[in-house]
Amino acid sequence: xxxxxxxxxxxxxxxxxxxxxxxxxxxxxxxxxxxxxxxxxxxxxxxxxxxxxxxxxxxxxxxxxxxxxxxxxxxxxxxxxxxxxxxxxxxxxxxxxxxxxxxxxxxxxxxxxxxxxxxxxxxxxxxxxxxxxxxxxxxxxxxxxxxxxxxxxxxxxxxxxxxxxxxxxxxxxxxxxxxxxxxxxxxxxxxxxxxxxxxxxxxxxxxxxxxxxxxxxxxxxxxxxxxxxxxxxxxxxxxxxxxxxxxxxxxxxxxxxxxxxxxxxxxxxxxxxxxxxxxxxxxxxxxxxxxxxxxxxxxxxxxxxxxxxxxxxxxxxxxxxxxxxxxxxxxxxxxxxxxxxxxxxxxxxxxxxxxxxxxxxxxxxxxxxxxxxxxxxxxxxxxxxxxxxxxxxxxxxxxxxxxxxxxxxxxxxxxxxxxxxxxxxxxxxxxxxxxx
Numbered sequence: 001x002x003x004x005x006x007x008x009x010x011x012x013x014x015x016x017x018x019x020x021x022x023x024x025x026x027x028x029x030x031x032x033x034x035x036x037x038x039x040x041x042x043x044x045x046x047x048x049x050x051x052x053x054x055x056x057x058x059x060x061x062x063x064x065x066x067x068x069x070x071x072x073x074x075x076x077x078x079x080x081x082x083x084x085x086x087x088x089x090x091x092x093x094x095x096x097x098x099x100x101x102x103x104x105x106x107x108x109x110x111x112x113x114x115x116x117x118x119x120x121x122x123x124x125x126x127x128x129x130x131x132x133x134x135x136x137x138x139x140x141x142x143x144x145x146x147x148x149x150x151x152x153x154x155x156x157x158x159x160x161x162x163x164x165x166x167x168x169x170x171x172x173x174x175x176x177x178x179x180x181x182x183x184x185x186x187x188x189x190x191x192x193x194x195x196x197x198x199x200x201x202x203x204x205x206x207x208x209x210x211x212x213x214x215x216x217x218x219x220x221x222x223x224x225x226x227x228x229x230x231x232x233x234x235x236x237x238x239x240x241x242x243x244x245x246x247x248x249x250x251x252x253x254x255x256x257x258x259x260x261x262x263x264x265x266x267x268x269x270x271x272x273x274x275x276x277x278x279x280x281x282x283x284x285x286x287x288x289x290x291x292x293x294x295x296x297x298x299x300x301x302x303x304x305x306x307x308x309x310x311x312x313x314x315x316x317x318x319x320x321x322x323x324x325x326x327x328x329x330x331x332x333x334x335x336x337x338x339x340x341x342x343x344x345x346x347x348x349x350x351x352x353x354x355x356x357x358x359x360x361x362x363x364x365x366x367x368x369x370x371x372x373x374x375x376x377x378x379x380x381x382x383x384x385x386x387x388x389x390x391x392x393x394x395x396x397x398x399x400x401x402x403x404x405x406x407x408x409x410x411x412x413x414x415x416x417x418x419x420x421x422x423x424x425x426x427x428x429x430x431x432x433x434x435x436x
Contacts, residue, residue, distance in 0.1 A: 002074070004148070004149070006069075007119060009073075011102075012101060013061075013065070016062055017062045020062055020065075020066035021069055024067050024069065025066070025070065031069065071277050093253055094253050094256060095253040095254070095256060095259050095262055096248050096253045097229050097251065097253065098247060098248060099229060099233040099235075099247070100151050100229065102151065102152050103152050103233060103236055109156055112152070113158065113198065115151065116158065117193070117195045117198055118195070119148070119151075120148075120193060120200070121190065122190050122192070122193065123189060123190060123208065123209055123210040123213070124145065124148045124189070124190045125147040125187060125188070125190075125213060126142050126189075126202060127144050127145070127221070127227070128140035128141050128160060128185075128186055129184065129185055130180055130183060130184045130186060133181075133182060135177075136163060136164055137167065137177070138161075138162050138167075138177060138180060139160070140159070140186050142156075142158045142159070143185075143230070144226065144233075145227075146216070147216075150227070150229050154230075160188070160190075160202045161200070161202070162186070162188060162201070162202045162204060164176065166204055166205060167180075168204055179220075185220065185221050185222070185226070186219065186220060186221070187217065187218050187219065187221050188202035188208075188219075189203050189206075190208070191203040191208045204218045204219050206218060232247070300334040303330075303334070304331070304333045304334040304337040304339075304340055305330070305337070305339060307327070307330035308326065310326045311325075311326030311327045311330070311343055314326060315346075320347060320350070323343075323347055328344070338374065341367070341374070342361065342364050342371065342374050345357040345358075345359075345360030345361045345374075345378075345381070346377055348360060349384070354384060354385040354388065357377075357381050358381050358382065361377050361378035361381060362378060365378060365408075378405075379405040379409050379415060383401070383402065383412075383414050383418055386398040386401035386405075386415075386418060389401065395422060395425075395426055399419065399422055402422065403419065
């Protein structure tokens with residue numbers, strides 16, 4: 001079960017989704033351990049007025065999430081490739097980076113603190129300002145998170161201690177704390193958590209971070225290195241009348257054509273073989289004919305046949321141009337469609353384009369070696385083309401066409417008669433040449 005994704009969803013939809021999940025997933029042991037007892041009263045912000053009023057038009061989405069939660073939050077969505085790090089991709093061009101949702105809601109500070117200490121984990125990155133420096137380390141007041149769930153914590157006065165042993169030395173001698181000043185912005189990793197007493201200890205060593213965040217620089221940072229979501233949060237505080245929708249739609253990343261692919265990669269979802277949310281499609285024992293590519297091929301073949309039938313009707317009444325257009329349309333839909341190739345080849349033969357007809361018949365026979373009309377028409381057209389070559393006195397070429405027809409159908413009498421007649425004629429010519 002993907003706990004982080006579930007918490008993000010609950011953070012977005014609030015207590016109404018929590019209640020629905022408890023009803024729909026009460027028999028699921030994974031959700032019982034995550035959501036707690038169904039009898040426990042759901043916590044959540046009271047409805048607010050004005051711009052921060054909670055929208056209720058997404059109830060159908062919440063119902064969908066609650067019914068499909070065991071599939072949506074299952075780790076089977078994850079690909080083998082690691083998800084993209086959330087820290088270094090802080091680029092507004094990729095997707096809409098928003099301020100924390102609670103900034104648009106009336107959530108009491110006590111609830112915010114409780115949520116923070118519930119969700120914070122060892123290895124998470126926090127950012128704060130140094131408030132005091134002592135001989136045993138320094139204290140910092142947290143202003144935002146640098147990884148994990150993005151929360152609005154700048155006004156909660158949450159303090160963390162960075163002990164002296166977790167402060168790297170920046171010179172070969174002297175006190176490591178002498179490098180730091182009150183007011184410095186510090187990026188650090190969570191090392192210890194006392195949730196009951198709401199106390200945090202942080203470290204400036206990268207060893208405090210999980211492997212996928214180990215490349216992140218810890219220590220003093222500039223205001224330009226603050227996370228983009230926090231900078232958006234500061235902008236929102238200066239313009240409190242701005243709505244969530246307006247901020248999102250004004251973001252360059254919101255209209256990025258590749259935003260879906262980017263977010264799939266960010267979440268580590270395998271785009272090439274995603275799991276289905278339809279329970280009837282959870283089985284892995286499907287035949288090849290049940291997959292999209294095979295079904296699409298059948299669908300294309302069906303559409304192509306409709307065009308072929310229309311083309312044949314045109315051909316019967318002498319509308320050859322319209323017939324050719326329908327055959328070509330059929331082959332645009334399904335370039336390997338045998339019936340379209342045979343029908344177009346027959347039309348080419350009727351119009352005297354024997355070489356094009358032969359190409360279509362040969363391709364049709366290659367795709368379907370048992371197609372009787374393709375073989376029959378190809379043999380007939382080869383003999384007819386051989387006759388043309390005889391008239392052009394290209395006897396060897398004509399002979400090869402007759403032999404090719406007999407190779408396809410050794411009982412084809414027209415090819416056999418034509419070949420015998422050609423051989424007799426060639427013998428007569430050879431006799432006269434020898435006599436002269």
